[in-house]
Amino acid sequence: xxxxxxxxxxxxxxxxxxxxxxxxxxxxxxxxxxxxxxxxxxxxxxxxxxxxxxxxxxxxxxxxxxxxxxxxxxxxxxxxxxxxxxxxxxxxxxxxxxxxxxxxxxxxxxxxxxxxxxxxxxxxxxxxxxxxxxxxxxxxxxxxxxxxxxxxxxxxxxxxxxxxxxxxxxxxxxxxxxxxxxxxxxxxxxxxxxxxxxxxxxxxxxxxxxxxxxxxxxxxxxxxxxxxxxxxxxxxxxxxxxxxxxxxxxxxxxxxxxxxxxxxxxxxxxxxxxxxxxxxxxxxxxxxxxxxxxxxxxxxxxxxxxxxxxxxxxxxxxxxxxxxxxxxxxxxxxxxxxxxxxxxxxxxxxxxxxxxxxxxxxxxxxxxxxxxxxxxxxxxxxxxxxxxxxxxxxxxxxxxxxxxxxxxxxxxxxxxxxxxxxxxxxxx
Numbered sequence: 001x002x003x004x005x006x007x008x009x010x011x012x013x014x015x016x017x018x019x020x021x022x023x024x025x026x027x028x029x030x031x032x033x034x035x036x037x038x039x040x041x042x043x044x045x046x047x048x049x050x051x052x053x054x055x056x057x058x059x060x061x062x063x064x065x066x067x068x069x070x071x072x073x074x075x076x077x078x079x080x081x082x083x084x085x086x087x088x089x090x091x092x093x094x095x096x097x098x099x100x101x102x103x104x105x106x107x108x109x110x111x112x113x114x115x116x117x118x119x120x121x122x123x124x125x126x127x128x129x130x131x132x133x134x135x136x137x138x139x140x141x142x143x144x145x146x147x148x149x150x151x152x153x154x155x156x157x158x159x160x161x162x163x164x165x166x167x168x169x170x171x172x173x174x175x176x177x178x179x180x181x182x183x184x185x186x187x188x189x190x191x192x193x194x195x196x197x198x199x200x201x202x203x204x205x206x207x208x209x210x211x212x213x214x215x216x217x218x219x220x221x222x223x224x225x226x227x228x229x230x231x232x233x234x235x236x237x238x239x240x241x242x243x244x245x246x247x248x249x250x251x252x253x254x255x256x257x258x259x260x261x262x263x264x265x266x267x268x269x270x271x272x273x274x275x276x277x278x279x280x281x282x283x284x285x286x287x288x289x290x291x292x293x294x295x296x297x298x299x300x301x302x303x304x305x306x307x308x309x310x311x312x313x314x315x316x317x318x319x320x321x322x323x324x325x326x327x328x329x330x331x332x333x334x335x336x337x338x339x340x341x342x343x344x345x346x347x348x349x350x351x352x353x354x355x356x357x358x359x360x361x362x363x364x365x366x367x368x369x370x371x372x373x374x375x376x377x378x379x380x381x382x383x384x385x386x387x388x389x390x391x392x393x394x395x396x397x398x399x400x401x402x403x404x405x406x407x408x409x410x411x412x413x414x415x416x417x418x419x420x421x422x423x424x425x426x427x428x
Contacts, residue, residue, distance in 0.1 A: 066147055073125045099119070118143060139204070139211055157267070160263075167367075168184035222286065225420070228293045228296040228317075229265065238253075239254060290416075300317075314326045317409050
């Protein structure tokens, strides 16, 4: 199926809804791989295996056979937006924008399962991990025998230490040992200014194009998404408020909000620059960058008149710790019936051995739980800012209870999908 036909399918459905090769990789990375930390989910340092490709049935008409693939991190995986039965290791969510696009494709084809969807995005993923090679790599797991006419990609937040910034500046999961906010922001800026992130992103995208054999599939393209700023940084209402996990946590002062928002804008600019650089190498563009930041205006933290932390605010499009989703016509997961306080003998995580596996996984929730357990172990007198800061009741709460924080809720993913469609309409 050619690109125009794919767009026609997806955009028609959206309108209706509104009315109702490794060798080069190794050479290119060279010493980088020797100095970069390749995250994983076991003591061997290997990343959890991405979910296998999911062909959604056999088409009744071969001409309708199409498909796409989603690569990237937790912002692509849709952490926190719901799951059926049991959540998988990559924290795939039913409300992820890739899943919503898949649903539109299926609906536009009369409900026939004639579209293949490879959902390879995984919480904790970095460019280095995706490029690492082997069964744990999203690129190597990408099955080119399954139809794929386009790809979605969201990556970069974990490379640049988004969690470290959240931990040091906002939540302080590791209490006084979390490091300073200034240092975390400076480290993230240094990662951006050093150029290594752009180089790895460039190589990653070229690897995807080479894997799909773009010269034999000239219509194949990649949609690369950025990130949205987390805060309204104009109002003064938030200066005395805190999201801190422990009593007397850091305040959400305007200077902090401005600094964190500036980091997001810089990340988006770097991603856009890399997209433009790659497109300049081809006669016709192979990539499109989607900046959805302004879709979140009015839906960020610290909006005018909002008393933070407001865990139940449906009009916020980012999760807070343990906060509910805002999916349309959905049933929220049942809240925990029993609260648990972390202690030195907590059954949730072992403070003496949790850190290395959590760091290898890159999973924000696992890191948060480990740092909290370590803090409580080192200072049993610590008090949580909220009595229900720690919950138990399956993987939804532990570690997704924490890991979904500062990720888009379901309405946020709907907005991302909407902006993707708007950008697609501008293409040839």
